[in-house]
Amino acid sequence: MNIILFGPPGAGKGTQAKYLVKKLNSFQISTGDMLRKEIQKNTSIGKKIVNDMDDGKFVSDDIVNTLIENALSDPNKKNRFIFDGYPRSLAQAKNLEILLKKNNQKIDFIFFLNVDKETIIKRIEQRKILEKRSDDDLNTIIKRFDTYMVTTKPVLDFYSKNQNFYELDGASKIEEIKAKIDNFIKV
Ligand code: AMP
Numbered sequence: 001m002n003i004i005l006f007g008p009p010g011a012g013k014g015t016q017a018k019y020l021v022k023k024l025n026s027f028q029i030s031t032g033d034m035l036r037k038e039i040q041k042n043t044s045i046g047k048k049i050v051n052d053m054d055d056g057k058f059v060s061d062d063i064v065n066t067l068i069e070n071a072l073s074d075p076n077k078k079n080r081f082i083f084d085g086y087p088r089s090l091a092q093a094k095n096l097e098i099l100l101k102k103n104n105q106k107i108d109f110i111f112f113l114n115v116d117k118e119t120i121i122k123r124i125e126q127r128k129i130l131e132k133r134s135d136d137d138l139n140t141i142i143k144r145f146d147t148y149m150v151t152t153k154p155v156l157d158f159y160s161k162n163q164n165f166y167e168l169d170g171a172s173k174i175e176e177i178k179a180k181i182d183n184f185i186k187v
Contacts, residue, residue, distance in 0.1 A: 001026070001185065002105055004083040006159065007113035008148045009141070010120040010127065011170040012177065016113070017084040019178055024187065026080040027071075031088075034067050035059055054134055056143035058151060061091045068092075072099050079105055090154040109185060110159045113170030113177070117145055 001024060005013040017028045035053060038046035045067075049059045068086060071077070087093040100106055115123075121141055128136035135144065159165050168180055 001108045001187070002079055002081045002083070002100070003185070004087075004107055004110045004159070005085075005113065006110060006152075006155070007170055008115060008117075008120055008152075009144045010123040011113040011115045012123075012174065013084045013113060015174055016111070016177060016181060017082045020082045020181070023182075024080065024082075024185075026082050027077045028082050028084055029068065029071055029086060030084040031059075031064050031067060031086040032084075034071075035064075054140070056135055056140035056147065058088065058147060061089055061095070064088075064092060065095045068096065069099055072103055072105075078103065081105075087155055088148070089151050090158060093155050093158050107162075108164060110162060110165045111181060111184075112156065112160075112165065112167045114167055115170035117142075119171050120145055 003020060003024075003026075005017055005020075007013055014028075014030060017030065020026060021028045035045075035049055039050050039053065040046070045063055049063065052059055064086065072081070083096075087096050096107075121138070124136050124141045125138065127133065160167075166184055168177055170177070
């Protein structure tokens, strides 16, 4: 089963992804984590993206699509992906469709965790204290949310027509969201 978790930064995608990975014996594809690893390892990709990431800007589709292509081509992980933070642009969504088709796979569920800006700001300020991420300061949080709204809205329009698209209230308690997801996937 392949699942997309979709929503603004701080919506709780990572938390639900980790839960689903355990439950379904799947693999989390977090492009944010993949990109942070490139920076930590100081790779050529890492050097290219560090400033944009610190500024809360999106990394280019080409870079992100390449990372996804490499991850999807692993036969041991086939049909066991939990996408967290990808796709985030229409070009990425279309690329994912092509890559999945090429690998004989499909998306089974798309969960949109919808949360308002004020809740996101509160949550990310909290996360800043716990995880010490350099892109979690107030100005960057606001920029990341606004970028998400502009760039990711077309992705929402693209997916919301699908029968397997479900909108969930991302401001609810973690356990409530888990229960709702469980109910939809019925595994
Ligand atoms: P996240 O950990 O998902 O909040 O992502 C942190 C940062 O990584 C974002 O603000 C972007 O700079 C970058 N990023 C993560 N995923 C993507 C993506 N799919 N497309 C472009 N940039 C991304």
